[in-house]
Amino acid sequence: MNKLVRTDSNHPDFEKLVIELDKDLAAKNGEKNDFFAQYNKIDLIKNVILAYDNDVVVGCGAMKEYEDGTMEIKRMFVPLECRGKGIAGQILKELQVWAKELGYQKCVLETGDKMIEAIGLYKKNNFVVIPNYGQYASEESSICFEKLLTE
Template sequence: MEIRVVSYDHPDAVLLIDEVQQEYVVRYGGPDGTLVDPAEFAPPLGLFLIGYLDGVPVTCGGWRAHDDGVVELKRMYVAPAVRGRGLARAMLAELELTAKQAGNVRLVLETGQAQPEAIALYRSSGYTDVPKFGYYKDSEASIHLGKSL
């Protein structure tokens, strides 16, 4: 897989973000309601990555500033046709590496109970429960995790 830095509003990013939002509609009944400004994913305070297989965009993820030295992971996604090949783990590792290289010390994220495969990925990668935050802080279905980088 080739991983490239792109803008949050790059056409390939928009395509995959639309796909992940549709996945949320299927799993939760609606898209992610968290407000996102594409500028939040621009260096140095953020970054957005796309993973390509044979030139086709198949996975994405990004991080944005959350608190001093803490960044929030958003829009982790792998297209259904290529799941089960380790692409999510590779993308997560690259997101962690780039966040650390940018001087951050911790990564946090929100996910939900309807995404058991995501929860398993994060927990097996060393993420543990953190205090709830953000748009879904009052949702019982929301799970908030973090990891020191």
């Protein structure tokens, strides 16, 4: 990977990766996918990171304000053939830098209990498990994380 680009959800490379991500999530989430899909709309997301390797998009991540002082990490994805190269970690770190630059104090996120790679990524990057928040509060298959940006 040789470049990270800050953009928004209207970028065609982001839209392309989100189609792949949604297919991956539908396969993993099965019958619960409709519940999660309603919270993963990409219209009007102002903060998107795209990762490129020789001008080919190889990953994405986004964030949106969850509440005052808190950004929610969304739409993290690296295609299967690009995994294992540290791309997701670099995207996640850049999202945190950007959130801090914008004046946010913490990031939160939700992932599913079947998303083993994602859980590992967040733990490796010092996100801690918290009680499920918001729309995920009663969803047993959700795992929610947070990280203070003062670290």
